[in-house]
Amino acid sequence: MEPILEDLEQAEGLAALQAASEEIRDHYRIDHVVYHWVDSAGDQYGCGTYSDAWRDRYLEQNYLRVDPVILGCFQRFHPVDWKRLDWSSKPARTFQAEAIKHGVGNQGFSVPIRGPNGQFALFTVSHSCDDKTWAEWTDAxxxxLILIAHTFNEKALDFEPDRAPEQSQALSPREVDAMTxxxxxxxxxxxxxxxxxxxHTLRVYIESARFKLGAMNxxxxxxxxxxxxxxxx
Amino acid sequence: MEPILEDLEQAEGLAALQAASEEIRDHYRIDHVVYHWVDSAGDQYGCGTYSDAWRDRYLEQNYLRVDPVILGCFQRFHPVDWKRLDWSSKPARTFQAEAIKHGVGNQGFSVPIRGPNGQFALFTVSHSCDDKTWAEWTDAxxxxLILIAHTFNEKALDFEPDRAPEQSQALSPREVDAMTxxxxxxxxxxxxxxxxxxxHTLRVYIESARFKLGAMNxxxxxxxxxxxxxxxx
DNA sequence: TTTCCCCTCCCCAGAAATAGCGAGGCGGTA
DNA sequence: TACCGCCTCGCTATTTCTGGGGAGGGGAAA
Structure with missing residues (x-):
């Protein structure tokens, strides 16, 4: 693992991250390595080895709101195997079938990563194999993967400074009370x-909070x- | 490192976590190892090797809202050395002086960890030594530390079951659209x-979503x- | 000292949301 | 088939929220 992480730590620029994801994929002999960023405005940034066709399809269909990997990891603390997610809803199963058709593996493991201000990213590896093989691989x-995920995120943020800090103005205690x-x-x-x-006073707090948050209501x-x-x- | 992480992964119960933090401290020959969980409702849970006197003082003085380690990490993505934080404000310097008086080291390194719904934890190591020694140690x-931090967090959450998944009723696609x-x-x-x-139709969706979610407005x-x-x- | 932010309170008119009643068609499941 | 959930549309009346304006006191920082 070490040399892979070293390479990643020395990556410079988004193109290098793309190359790093391919390198990780080849090193571990798995099908796919993907880093996927979502922010609170709904903007997405992705980087990895999925096919262009699948990525375009994903964006076009707005699968962000269907993908059990996103929905599941959004509620979770820890890395998770795809088998433990909820694939039972109909849209989820449609999504799953289409993903597999586009070359996404039947197995997957995703690491959720969070930042300040509700920022959220996922680092995912996926592969096609049986359950036992996959369990052994992920255990090993x-x-x-956790370290790579965090390093990857760190790099991705370094290269996209407009996405990173975006100091959101803090709310005053009373404003926090009101919002809560x-x-x-x-x-x-x-x-x-x-x-x-x-x-009347309360309304002032709500208004100033709304103003600070750039909210319409x-x-x-x-x-x-x-x-x-x-x-x- | 390996055996330390193994021990941590096998820890059972909060007392074992306390023991683990002492073990980590001894293994790395540093002064302190602390895990600190915070939610913005004000609840805190701490575990580590700080003295009881310091911990009590911290809670009593509500240093949570002053501590530059908390404030800084709350706005940051990545692990950070204490030297890079902002200690310039007057309350911060008062806090710092008192911390050192209570045996907290002059050097520190903190890993922020986040979960869903704004949950936030910190894993911190602290020590007394010169800058060069500390820089070498943290580099090494x-x-x-990142892995230990995340494992520690995972364990701490396992033993605090009050954050159960609470599977809720799903919304229909139109209801999701409306809410979104x-x-x-x-x-x-x-x-x-x-x-x-x-x-009018939209209103029906909002009402049914409100009903499903048990919401008042x-x-x-x-x-x-x-x-x-x-x-x- | 001045400036800035935070907390508190007040009035008013118009816009928006809520609560209650109703209707019909579509598609899947029992 | 009958039921149930989902999607679509209509009406009226009441309550609540929003967007302007204004005022004063306190504390912290520059």
């Missing part, structure tokens, strides 16, 4: 009552506060 | 227009859909 390389209770379903009157302030502000990790509900 | 063990656009800040009229349906429904990973925004 789990640690490597609104996210919990309280009406403005209830929130004001809970915080023991007038509803309360629902939008709460959604942004959540996806940026400013509130937890 | 950076990878180990609402989370993006669209008004009802805009969402209806975007989906090319009447606003639209904002609540969107918040729940997000925190359950039913929509990705």
């Amino acid at each position: 390389h789990r640690r490597d 209770f609104l996210a919990m379903g309280y009406s403005r009157a209830q929130v004001a009552d809970t915080l023991s302030i007038s509803e 309360t629902t939008h502000a709460v959604a942004r506060a959540m996806s940026r990790g400013l509130i937890v509900v | 063990h950076r990878r180990d 656009f609402l989370a993006m800040g669209y008004s009802r009229a805009q969402v209806a227009d975007t989906l090319s349906i009447s606003e 639209t904002t609540h429904a969107v918040a729940r859909a997000m925190s359950r990973g039913l929509i990705v925004v």
Whole structure:
């Protein structure tokens, strides 16, 4: 593993990351290696060994909202084998069939990676083989994959600075309170009552939070506060 | 490194994690090893080799909102050496002086770890030595520390079952569309227009989504859909 | 000291969301 | 077949939220 990680750590530029993913694939003799970035605005960036046809199809069909790998990892802390995800819904099964048709392996292992402000990325390896072989392979390389995933993410961020920091303005304590209770379903009157302030005052907080978050309305502000990790509900 | 990580992977129970942090400290011959879990509701869980006096002081003074390690890592993607953090504010320097007085080393290295819904943890090692020695040590063990940090986090979560998956009822495709656009800040009229349906129809989706999610209003429904990973925004 | 942000409170009019009632067609499952 | 969930559309009335405006006090930083 070592030389692979060394190479990755010395990669310069996005093209080098593309090359690195191919190198990783060849080194481990697996079918695919993919790094996939999603941010809270819905923008995506991908890099890896999937075919162009599949990647285009994925974007065109907006499979982001269907893909059980994305949906599953989004709710999870730890790396996960694809077998443990929920493929039972009909859209998921349609998606799965099409993925396999496009050369994505029947086995997969994905490492979720998170950053500040709700930023989210996935590092995935996929392969075609039986369950036992795959279990042995992932057991043997789990640690490597975690390290590679984080290094890959670090590199990808280095080369795309516009995506990385994007300092979102912090909310004041009262604004956090307001957003939190609104996210919990309280009406403005209830929130004001809970915080023991007038509803007028509360409204000022909501407005300033909305302004800071660049949100068009309360629902939008709460959604942004959540996806940026400013509130937890 | 290997045997240390093996031991950690076999740890069972919170007491074992405490023992593991001491073992790691002794293995690397450093002053302190600490794991610190935070959610923005203010709950904290800590585990490690700091003195009880320092831990109590930290909680009592609510240093969470002052500690540059927390504040800095919260805005950062990657592991960071304490030297690169911002210690310039007055509260930060007061905090630093007191930390050193309580036996926390002058050097430190912290790995931020994130989970779904804004959950956040830190794995930290700290030591007293000169800059050069510390730089060499962190360079040599950076990878180990990342792996240990993630394994530690995994274990800590295993033993805290209050974050159960809580499988929730799925939304229909149209309901997902509705929730998604609402989370993006669209008004009802805009969402209806975007989906090319009447606003009345849209309202039915919002209501049924609200019902399925057990939400009291639209904002609540969107918040729940997000925190359950039913929509990705 | 001045400036800036945070917290608190007030009024008003118009826009938007909610609550309740109703209807019919389509497709899959029991 | 009958049921159920999903998608689509309609009406009215009430409640709630939004977007302007304004005011004052406190604390921290420059």
